[in-house]
Amino acid sequence: MKKSEKTKTPKEKGKRSEFVRKMLVSLKKNPQLVPLFALTVSFLVYSLNLTSISNTTAKIYGPHMGLCAFVAMLFSILSYVCMFSAYPKRQKPNKLMIALMLVMYAVIIFVDGYYFMRIQAALTRAQSPIKITKATAYISTSKVVLIVHIVTIVITMACVVLEPVFAKMLKKINTSVEIEATREIAEIDISDED
Secondary structure (H helix, E strand, O other): OOOOOOOOOHHHHHHHHHHHHHHHHHHHHOOOHHHHHHHHHHHHHHHOOHHHHHHHHHHHOOOOHHHHHHHHHHHHHHHHHHHHHHOOOOOOOOHHHHHHHHHHHHHHHHHHHHHHHHHHHHHHOOOOOOOOOOOOHHHHHHHHHHHHHHHHHHHHHHHHHOHHHHHHHHHOOOOOOOOHHHHHHHHOOOOOOO
C-alpha cells in the first residue's frame, strides 16, 4: 500500500527536495544537459522503431526511402558527436559545431518528411494502393514514429538555440543549503573578545 502525500514523513520529503536540489545544481553547471536529454528522447523514438521503418521501406520500396532512413539514423548518431564537441567542459560553446548540429537536424526533418510523403503516396496512389491490414500495421506505426521524430527533433533544435537562456535562468535559482551550524556561527557575538 502506497503512502499518500499527507502521510509522508519530513525525512522522505527532505530526501526528495535534496534530490531536486542536486539535479538543479547539476543543470546549473551543465545546462547543455537539457538539449542532450531532448536529443536522447528523439534518438530512442527513431531507433527503437527501426524494424517498422525497415519493413515499410521493404514493402513500399519507394524512391530513396532506404537512403532517407539511413541518413536519419546516421545523422541522429553524428549529432551526438556534435553535441559533445559543441559544449566542451569549462570552455565556451563551439559555435561551428552548434551550427553543424542544427544543419543535421534540418536534414533529418527533411528526410523524415520526404519518407512520410512516400508512404502517403503509396497509400493513396491510383494503381494498386497499399492497404493497411493487420499484416501491414507497421506502416501506420512508421507514420506515427516519423511525426513524433520530427516533433522531438524540432524540440531538440529549440533547446539547442535556447541553451544560453536556460543557462541564465538556471543561474538565478538559489540552490545553496543553509546549515544549522552556520546560522549559529553567524549569531555569535565576538565583539567583547580581545
